Amino acid sequence: MTTLNRRFLLAERPEGRAVKESDFKLETAPMPTPEEGQVLLRARYLSLDPYMRGRMSAARSYALPVELGAVMTGEVVGEIVQSRAAGLAPGDLVLAHAGWQEYAALPAKSVERVERAQLGDLPISYLLGVLGMPGATAYFALDTIGKPQPRETVLVSAAAGAVGQVAGQIAKLKGCRVIGVAGAADKLAYVTQQLGFDAGIDYKGKDATELAAAIAAQAPSGIDVFFDNVAGVTHDAAMMNLALHARIIICGVISTYDRAGQPDIGLRWNRQLLVKRALMQGFLVGDHRARWGEFRAQMAAWLQRGQIRYREDIVDGIEAAPRAFIGLLSGTNRGKMLVRVAS
């Protein structure tokens, strides 16, 4: 076993600009040593998620920013290699917010042990995606805000992403017509041909009015549920197409991240919400921890029956994380973005 631990520190805050690789600093540190009550975790997969962009900023959000010089935050799935805590043993499969690093010494109470049997034949990386935070986001946001009904029309932005692809498939299982919006022909081909979405719309090269017309052509009765991961132009276009009593899930604002700290100026939708008696609500998956068991059991069953499919975009080695994260923010990923830290 190596005696070194490679990890990424936050070197600079990208306030009001795009993230650069030099915002992160690769450091080779000594292997951490668990104290009493701690475990040593070896990361297998690191999850890269849009919310991390918010943590890089000093702006107040639903979580504290990452400190400059601290290890970048992130969730991993991995194995216990050393335990100084009761109830956890070497070889145990666990989830933890261990950050962008190969090893971490963590308090036992901050890791979640997962029974391998729960997974069946499903890959452990799914615990960071369709069986983890992104899958739960799709599941609970639809269950608690979107409430899709049979024959309703559901629009999903970032449709091929970690959350979007699951949200669209759940809506299909509920009997809805599902339209995906994404920024590349192959992403749209994927969601319509592989995942069963009814239509796909490319937002690239369209202003809000053009995109609204493209949505109207696919949703002549309007959008009943809008699962929005992006904000910006796609949001505007969807808001021009609301059905009566529409529900709009504000799940992400990825298109606005590079403007953090600057005001988001654009079309306001008060009148549209009023006329359509529509509901718009912000969603954070952390509010639904109490129902996590229900979610994971349901999603594992859907996956094992082939009713939900899931695509991952995996890069190898911790050193690949910054570039992959930058790609995620600009949409070059194809599915849930992961770093294989160790195989």
Next chain:
Amino acid sequence: MTTLNRRFLLAERPEGRAVKESDFKLETAPMPTPEEGQVLLRARYLSLDPYMRGRMSAARSYALPVELGAVMTGEVVGEIVQSRAAGLAPGDLVLAHAGWQEYAALPAKSVERVERAQLGDLPISYLLGVLGMPGATAYFALDTIGKPQPRETVLVSAAAGAVGQVAGQIAKLKGCRVIGVAGAADKLAYVTQQLGFDAGIDYKGKDATELAAAIAAQAPSGIDVFFDNVAGVTHDAAMMNLALHARIIICGVISTYDRAGQPDIGLRWNRQLLVKRALMQGFLVGDHRARWGEFRAQMAAWLQRGQIRYREDIVDGIEAAPRAFIGLLSGTNRGKMLVRVAS
């Protein structure tokens, strides 16, 4: 009895500009004659409400526009003077969408008979206000969207208006801290000294940042329920002060009416909704007709026990309607705006 009927027709649409008196044309028409199945109604009070501004515009809304040359739409309380329908007799007290006119011949099924005994000592004009559409708006919007809880902070815009004064008093009955926003010192004195609101804030002369600071000073833990009748700057300022899991009722957009047809450009709140997991929902009272009996009984009880007070701003004679309506849109009214058509 006169044989003439004075009424106001819509003469011009005020698209993208303020309403002028010349947008309405006073016409003296022959007394209408009820056909079989109809009644002749004599208006006692005509209600003037912000929603009428929307009906003057050709823009699509939740109701059809008033046609050019047609009688302006509006709800009245009045008495049957002639009946050619079973179940309605001369002298009966009724509510009807009879429009801006002294008399109307209407199908019996389009009028709502009200038992005078239901009112007790309360004036019949209350049927157009606290016991009618504005009161029901406050009641149902809080009941179905705002859901104010004891010790929460509730912000009400247009606080001294027909809806706002009731909304704030209901929130007080629910045990909330209530802050009213209005545009005149005497309106704020009224809601704080007469109606029991905890604080009043004058929006005039403040930009959104200044108004946000004034709200923050009165609501250090943030706004839990925002009852918004106005949109615009007050909306922006409130959105800068949301508490976690805030509920925002989009009840009116009166500050934007003169820009109808032009896009409403300004600060967008997607990120704020996300971070605060807040809910924003458009409200229309017509969606709650099935619960009208419950509302009127509860509100009459509150009024009779003195737990809710209500101020009206009454002008005399149908000819006063246009100027009073223009005043309502610019906030010169003091309480629920009514025209006493006949005493």
